[in-house]
Amino acid sequence: MRILQLSDLHLGKRLKEYSLIADQRYVLEQALDLIKEEKLDACFLCGDIYDSSVPSAEATVLYDEFLAKLHALGIEVFIISGNHDSADKLHFGKAVFEAEKIHIVTRVEESLTPIPLGDDVMIYQLPFIRSLDVNEAFETAAKGTSEAIKEVLGRMNIDTKKTNILLAHQAVFPFNGKLLVGGSEELLSEDGEAVGDVASVDASLFKDFDFVALGHIHKAQNVAKNARYAGSILKYHRDEASSEKSFTIINAEKKNVTYSTKPIHFLHDVVLMKGTLEEILQADGDKNAYVFALLDDKSLVEDPMAKLKIKYPYAAWVDYSSHESSLPDMHVADIEHVSKEKLFSDFYLSQNGEPLSEEQIKIVHGLLGEKEEK
Numbered sequence: 261m262r263i264l265q266l267s268d269l270h271l272g273k274r275l276k277e278y279s280l281i282a283d284q285r286y287v288l289e290q291a292l293d294l295i296k297e298e299k300l301d302a303c304f305l306c307g308d309i310y311d312s313s314v315p316s317a318e319a320t321v322l323y324d325e326f327l328a329k330l331h332a333l334g335i336e337v338f339i340i341s342g343n344h345d346s347a348d349k350l351h352f353g354k355a356v357f358e359a360e361k362i363h364i365v366t367r368v369e370e371s372l373t374p375i376p377l378g379d380d381v382m383i384y385q386l387p388f389i390r391s392l393d394v395n396e397a398f399e400t401a402a403k404g405t406s407e408a409i410k411e412v413l414g415r416m417n418i419d420t421k422k423t424n425i426l427l428a429h430q431a432v433f434p435f436n437g438k439l440l441v442g443g444s445e446e447l448l449s450e451d452g453e454a455v456g457d458v459a460s461v462d463a464s465l466f467k468d469f470d471f472v473a474l475g476h477i478h479k480a481q482n483v484a485k486n487a488r489y490a491g492s493i494l495k496y497h498r499d500e501a502s503s504e505k506s507f508t509i510i511n512a513e514k515k516n517v518t519y520s521t522k523p524i525h526f527l528h529d530v531v532l533m534k535g536t537l538e539e540i541l542q543a544d545g546d547k548n549a550y551v552f553a554l555l556d557d558k559s560l561v562e563d564p565m566a567k568l569k570i571k572y573p574y575a576a577w578v579d580y581s582s583h584e585s586s587l588p589d590m591h592v593a594d595i596e597h598v599s600k601e602k603l604f605s606d607f608y609l610s611q612n613g614e615p616l617s618e619e620q621i622k623i624v625h626g627l628l629g630e631k632e633e634k
């Protein structure tokens with residue numbers, strides 16, 4: 261059986277001022293072509309179908325179109341909800357779609373029974389869960405995501421003679437290893453704090469599966485011999501500018517699961533350009549890309565975005581590299597004993613990378629003095 265693994269579609273996501281619907285449609289068309297050309301048997305959507313639990317109309321239209329085209333290809337489709345999806349909304353039509361080979365699982369209690377794919381492969385679908393979902397569904401007292409997942413997996417009657425594949429949407433950490441994040445994912449701890457490893461799960465939990473098709477982390481990577489993140493379908497953050505996006509094609513046969521990749525082509529790439537505005541305008545950059553510009557200019561440039569857009573019509577964001585450096589740690593008590601002039605000159609130094617000139621000091625001194633008098 262050969263399966264296309266997609267995850268983190270984030271339909272409806274915007275990149276700064278731009279709607280990405282056309283970009284997303286462009287990638288999904290490539291996915292459909294790939295399924296046709298390679299005569300694949302199935303497609304996985306491993307969570308974060310939508311960017312929001314309240315998806316836009318154009319996002320639901322695109323998803324509807326994509327599902328209809330997958331259905332027309334006659335393949336089996338397996339879908340789970342991610343942390344960005346509304347589990348209840350994505351559950352819509354489940355009973356009807358099931359008869360049409362579109363298998364949707366968004367509730368943990370529905371994840372225990374596998375769907376056979378061919379004679380040999382069994383597909384299990386675990387939607388994004390928090391421990392409270394599991395404790396509510398099974399009246400357990402699991403603490404943390406790892407324990408909760410252990411409870412769920414323990415309730416699956418896995419026939420280890422079959423080739424077992426699991427879809428999941430969690431932060432799964434490699435054993436003794438480091439998880440590489442893309443930059444656009446939101447990693448949540450159990451109580452909703454944005455902390456990486458609290459809600460994370462060790463890859464060794466999934467040892468009974470021949471393959472785990474993962475979603476949630478936007479950088480494609482293997483976290484175990486049997487577990488892989490396909491990565492998001494687009495670059496959703498400037499930190500992903502230098503990374504590649506690809507399709508993962510799973511090949512499952514008689515307990516032997518391998519995969520290959522195919523590059524994803526973009527309607528508009530995401531590019532990070534650094535230098536002075538003049539240098540960026542002189543550079544031979546991709547005019548068709550969403551450009552994120554980090555300016556090295558020491559003094560403020562007038563309306564840099566308008567200037568950028570003349571050469572790069574899809575310019576998305578501009579800031580100064582000096583703003584990237586942060587202020588030194590200071591406590592309120594310390595600040596109370598520091599003069600306003602000193603605070604301002606420290607702030608200026610941190611923002612601009614160089615101190616105030618003699619003349620500027622005089623101006624600041626004059627302005628602050630005036631303010632005091634008033």
Ligand SMILES: [Mn+2]
Binds near residue numbers: 445446
């Ligand atoms: Mn995601």
